[in-house]
Amino acid sequence: MNALPAALVPAMPHLLAGDPTSSWAELATATRTVGDRLRAAGVETVLLLSTHWFTVLGHQVQCDDRLRGRRTDENWYRYDYGHLAYDVTVDTELAHRWADAIDADGMQARRTRYDGFPVDTGTVVASQLLDPRGQGRWAMVSCNLYADPSAMAAVAAAGMRAAGQLGRRLGVVAVTGLSSGLTGRWIDPGEDRVEDTHDRWNRKMLDAIRAGDREAVLAMSPQYAAAAQADSQFRAFAFLDGAGAVDRPGEVLAYGPVWGTGAAVVWWGEPTESRET
Amino acid sequence: MSRVFHLPAGSTRSGARRAAASPSGPGPAAAPGPGPRRGGIVAGYLAPHPPHLVYAENPPQNEPRSTGGWEVLRWGYEELRRRLRAHRPDVLVVHAPHWITMVGHHVNCVPNPRGVSVEPIFPHLFRYHYDFRTDVELAEAVVEEGERAGLVTSALREEGVRVDYATIGALHLANPDWDLPVVSLSANNNPYYYSDASLGEMETLGAATRRAIERTGRRAVLLASNSLSHMHWDTEPDLPEDMAAEHPFSHEQYAGDMELLQIVREGPTSRLKDAIPRHIGATASETKAGSLTWLLAAMGWPEVAGDVLAYGTVIATGNAVVEWVAP
Numbered sequence: 304m305n306a307l308p309a310a311l312v313p314a315m316p317h318l319l320a321g322d323p324t325s326s327w328a329e330l331a332t333a334t335r336t337v338g339d340r341l342r343a344a345g346v347e348t349v350l351l352l353s354t355h356w357f358t359v360l361g362h363q364v365q366c367d368d369r370l371r372g373r374r375t376d377e378n379w380y381r382y383d384y385g386h387l388a389y390d391v392t393v394d395t396e397l398a399h400r401w402a403d404a405i406d407a408d409g410m411q412a413r414r415t416r417y418d419g420f421p422v423d424t425g426t427v428v429a430s431q432l433l434d435p436r437g438q439g440r441w442a443m444v445s446c447n448l449y450a451d452p453s454a455m456a457a458v459a460a461a462g463m464r465a466a467g468q469l470g471r472r473l474g475v476v477a478v479t480g481l482s483s484g485l486t487g488r489w490i491d492p493g494e495d496r497v498e499d500t501h502d503r504w505n506r507k508m509l510d511a512i513r514a515g516d517r518e519a520v521l522a523m524s525p526q527y528a529a530a531a532q533a534d535s536q537f538r539a540f541a542f543l544d545g546a547g548a549v550d551r552p553g554e555v556l557a558y559g560p561v562w563g564t565g566a567a568v569v570w571w572g573e574p575t576e577s578r579e580t
Numbered sequence: 581m582s583r584v585f586h587l588p589a590g591s592t593r594s595g596a597r598r599a600a601a602s603p604s605g606p607g608p609a610a611a612p613g614p615g616p617r618r619g620g621i622v623a624g625y626l627a628p629h630p631p632h633l634v635y636a637e638n639p640p641q642n643e644p645r646s647t648g649g650w651e652v653l654r655w656g657y658e659e660l661r662r663r664l665r666a667h668r669p670d671v672l673v674v675h676a677p678h679w680i681t682m683v684g685h686h687v688n689c690v691p692n693p694r695g696v697s698v699e700p701i702f703p704h705l706f707r708y709h710y711d712f713r714t715d716v717e718l719a720e721a722v723v724e725e726g727e728r729a730g731l732v733t734s735a736l737r738e739e740g741v742r743v744d745y746a747t748i749g750a751l752h753l754a755n756p757d758w759d760l761p762v763v764s765l766s767a768n769n770n771p772y773y774y775s776d777a778s779l780g781e782m783e784t785l786g787a788a789t790r791r792a793i794e795r796t797g798r799r800a801v802l803l804a805s806n807s808l809s810h811m812h813w814d815t816e817p818d819l820p821e822d823m824a825a826e827h828p829f830s831h832e833q834y835a836g837d838m839e840l841l842q843i844v845r846e847g848p849t850s851r852l853k854d855a856i857p858r859h860i861g862a863t864a865s866e867t868k869a870g871s872l873t874w875l876l877a878a879m880g881w882p883e884v885a886g887d888v889l890a891y892g893t894v895i896a897t898g899n900a901v902v903e904w905v906a907p
């Protein structure tokens with residue numbers, strides 16, 4: 304594969320439920336498929352942005368070589384998927400290069416290496432589904448919500464440059480929700496649905512992604528953020544764009560609700576490969 | 581170039597002076613005397629939680645070391661600590677915006693939360709070893725009263741949920757000895773990417789909190805762990821406590837905070853029902869998480885003025901330490 308393999312995957316822990324509803328199960332299966340494809344593409348390290356690792360000062364790059372622990376989610380603790388174990392290996396050589404590249408571009412990198420650092424739920428969920436055997440390596444950056452969304456594109460570009468210097472075979476993944484209209488009560492999973500306005504917006508954005516129309520997606524993002532409370536103003540797409548990953552049609556592997564929010568799995572592979580529906 | 585804007589730290593004397601100068605206004609209520617202890621809510625504090633204030637103090641519980649900084653706000657907290665002691669509470673009840681719960685209002689019912697809270701946003705400033713006692717009976721009563729009032733609630737009984745820096749920050753800054761039991765409430769919203777709190781629901785939660793306190797006969801002090809104006813920098817100086825870099829984000833943000841604090845100082849608190857949403861609209865105030873509305877609703881929007889003990893900025897956000905004494 305010559306094109307940069309890339310994906311957008313959900314952040315919510317419901318994908319790891321022992322007894323998932325059909326939407327959660329489809330999203331989980333599609334995320335596992337993305338993991339299979341990343342391995343098939345020979346990816347050595349995944350450049351990862353999780354919007355649920357949100358920060359406000361500079362761009363934090365995870366520099367701990369191994370993140371191991373348990374996470375009890377502060378909202379979902381009453382469910383099995385609120386209790387997550389993780390064991391993630393970080394490509395620290397790339398992480399440090401990435402931080403250097405961020406600094407070199409006039410932004411502020413924060414090298415993050417602290418015992419007991421609370422890895423966010425999105426990173427835990429995505430890493431478990433994409434890499435169930437824990438054999439992959441990751442380079443992770445936080446999502447600065449106070450910087451302009453376009454800053455995430457510059458951060459991704461810096462990561463690509465750093466990976467190029469090291470000759471890494473790279474994949475790029477953004478962990479994010481779509482619309483954020485969370486259902487504010489305890490529901491039976493079977494009642495899970497995305498409200499109509501948000502659903503229309505999600506589908507409109509996914510249609511533009513399917514068409515490979517990155518300019519339309521970027522142009523619509525502010526409106527999408529306002530109309531559908533898009534997760535982190537859809538900074539995830541800006542990140543993928545900065546990596547040069549979305550200049551071709553994306554393959555939507557799954558779309559559905561997670562507790563009222565919109566979630567999708569999108570894959571960007573070789574531009575000429577045959578597409579599933 | 582940059583200037584640090586601070587109001588002078590307040591004191592019991594300055595509060596008394598203000599009350600004397602405006603005999604027609606409500607004025608801050610008097611501090612408690614040595615008489616018999618009554619139950620109920622005896623005082624409430626706006627107790628902002630920037631981790632910088634804990635970092636600047638260098639307490640033994642926090643791993644990072646600093647050379648100081650943000651002194652005027654910390655002096656305000658020293659005064660708060662003296663006043664809080666004088667109120668002789670049984671329990672501190674705190675509402676904090678960084679225990680973000682997407683579904684409902686949660687109350688920590690774990691008897692002895694303990695661990696290390698490494699703050700994901702400010703890990704270089706805040707790695708705090710906490711170990712405190714929960715007033716479980718009161719915590720459960722808040723859950724029950726909330727439910728009875730029609731709110732979505734949850735009692736957290738799982739050990740291992742990391743306590744957030746807004747809860748720890750307010751509690752440490754108000755009572756660094758941690759010798760009082762605590763009831764900790766979550767913020768049912770996400771100021772970053774979901775939505776603001778419903779201030780109407782915070783009124784309901786406040787009233788439920790008050791009923792729970794009265795039902796259990798506790799003598800309680802409330803802490804609203806909120807900053808004010810909330811636009812801030814997206815980078816920081818190499819030395820985080822470099823006060824040459826500390827100033828309001830903009831004149832508008834500063835002026836918005838002063839407008840709110842003027843109303844706080846004049847009282848009565850009922851004027852804040854309109855002023856708080858207006859202030860949120862003007863300054864993206866962190867009170868959008870609802871802690872301040874919860875506090876004043878729990879106190880029954882008392883006919884008193886607040887006493888502003890200090891004001892200062894932290895990475896450009898506005899922060900005020902304020903006391904309201906129940907009449």
Ligand SMILES: [Fe+2]
Pocket residue numbers: 629677678746807866
């Ligand atoms: Fe805060």
